[in-house]
Amino acid sequence: MMFRNSSLLRRAVRQVSILRYNSTIAPLDSSRLTIEKTKQPKQKLPNDKLVFGRTFTDHMLEVEWTKENGWAAPKITPYHNLSLDPSTIVFHYAFELFEGMKAYKDKNGDIRTFRGDKNMIRMNKSADRIALPTFNGEELQKLIDQLLLLDKDFVPEGKGYSLYLRPTLIGTTASLGVSTPDKALLYVIASPVGPYYSSGFKPVSLEATDYAVRAWPGGVGDKKLGANYAPCVKPQLEAAQRGFHQNLWLFGEEGFITEVGTMNVFFAFQNEDGTKELVTAPLDGTILEGVTRDSILELCKERLPADEWTISERKYTIHEVEERAKKGQLIEAFGAGTAAVVSPINHIGFRNRDINVPVALGTSGELTAQVAEWIRKIQYGEEEYKNWSRVAK
Numbered sequence: 019m020m021f022r023n024s025s026l027l028r029r030a031v032r033q034v035s036i037l038r039y040n041s042t043i044a045p046l047d048s049s050r051l052t053i054e055k056t057k058q059p060k061q062k063l064p065n066d067k068l069v070f071g072r073t074f075t076d077h078m079l080e081v082e083w084t085k086e087n088g089w090a091a092p093k094i095t096p097y098h099n100l101s102l103d104p105s106t107i108v109f110h111y112a113f114e115l116f117e118g119m120k121a122y123k124d125k126n127g128d129i130r131t132f133r134g135d136k137n138m139i140r141m142n143k144s145a146d147r148i149a150l151p152t153f154n155g156e157e158l159q160k161l162i163d164q165l166l167l168l169d170k171d172f173v174p175e176g177k178g179y180s181l182y183l184r185p186t187l188i189g190t191t192a193s194l195g196v197s198t199p200d201k202a203l204l205y206v207i208a209s210p211v212g213p214y215y216s217s218g219f220k221p222v223s224l225e226a227t228d229y230a231v232r233a234w235p236g237g238v239g240d241k242k243l244g245a246n247y248a249p250c251v252k253p254q255l256e257a258a259q260r261g262f263h264q265n266l267w268l269f270g271e272e273g274f275i276t277e278v279g280t281m282n283v284f285f286a287f288q289n290e291d292g293t294k295e296l297v298t299a300p301l302d303g304t305i306l307e308g309v310t311r312d313s314i315l316e317l318c319k320e321r322l323p324a325d326e327w328t329i330s331e332r333k334y335t336i337h338e339v340e341e342r343a344k345k346g347q348l349i350e351a352f353g354a355g356t357a358a359v360v361s362p363i364n365h366i367g368f369r370n371r372d373i374n375v376p377v378a379l380g381t382s383g384e385l386t387a388q389v390a391e392w393i394r395k396i397q398y399g400e401e402e403y404k405n406w407s408r409v410a411k
């Protein structure tokens with residue numbers, strides 16, 4: 019190879035040494051897993067005592083990472099506290115990201131996860147955005163399968179019940195310097211859960227929120243970073259004081275509808291010619307790339323009659339929703355996320371005005387109930403659909 023000048027040569031040498039360096043760095047490797055079983059198994063709670071995210075299974079998965087050596091051998095050990103230096107970078111500069119996934123027990127007693135490959139892709143995008151290490155998603159899914167097999171008895175049975183999985187990645191460098199973490203910890207904990215809202219599949223009321231903003235162009239609203247969640251709690255408390263369950267997050271002077279609470283949001287409209295439209299905001303960088311959102315779009319495109327329904331990812335505003343409601347063209351609305359799956363909406367408060375959303379079936383609209391049931395059947399293995407449901411082996 020000919021080099022025009024010495025700087026090109028230097029760059030080539032540097033590239034080769036980076037490649038060499040990287041080749042000594044260990045990738046995440048599920049075949050190196052070690053398992054230490056608990057000697058003190060926990061009592062399992064009956065379904066009616068389960069509170070979202072309050073109790074955990076007997077074991078957890080952990081994998082340490084260092085810049086020098088890459089991913090260490092994964093470990094499943096009894097659930098335990100973490101011990102970290104108070105200067106650890108996660109506590110000061112929010113080097114933290116997480117995923118939310120669920121595992122379901124099917125009628126044969128097998129444990130299934132739903133579209134975990136999508137969670138792995140999103141988790142890697144979040145990691146890349148905050149300079150934490152990325153990993154092979156299939157390897158983490160294999161490790162999660164092993165955790166599930168070990169803690170199988172904690173997966174509750176029954177409609178609406180599941181084991182919520184919380185893959186988490188934190189920077190663990192003990193330093194107050196704002197820089198790229200050279201140490202990290204990937205861990206997965208699991209919590210047996212029932213319906214996310216204690217009220218179950220009941221419609222919620224929203225306060226259209228324009229005084230606080232969840233995400234903005236060029237920001238990180240499309241990543242699952244812990245830092246996106248804490249600032250949303252106070253506006254939610256304020257909405258609750260005014261009698262609303264959740265915030266309907268608006269953006270910009272136009273009042274674009276973005277998300278609801280911690281979920282994506284969908285609205286269904288009836289057009290003047292009788293055709294219908296299901297609308298959700300496009301993935302423009304301010305919207306979380308929800309797995310439930312994606313599943314609803316795909317199922318609706320495939321299953322709703324195309325001469326009757328248009329499925330749109332487009333920008334739309336609170337003003338359009340208000341106008342449509344006035345004309346009787348707002349048919350239904352629902353939030354969509356892993357925790358609640360589908361959450362019907364019956365009312366929106368906007369600048370002291372009421373927008374009422376019909377709930378034709380009493381607790382939800384027809385489409386809301388239909389999509390919830392389509393997804394439930396795939397999650398619980400009652401219906402095989404593409405490769406969306408994975409049996410832990």
Ligand code: COI
Binds near residue numbers: 354355
């Ligand atoms: C979800 O709906 O899956 C969420 O992100 C909620 C979670 C933060 C508890």
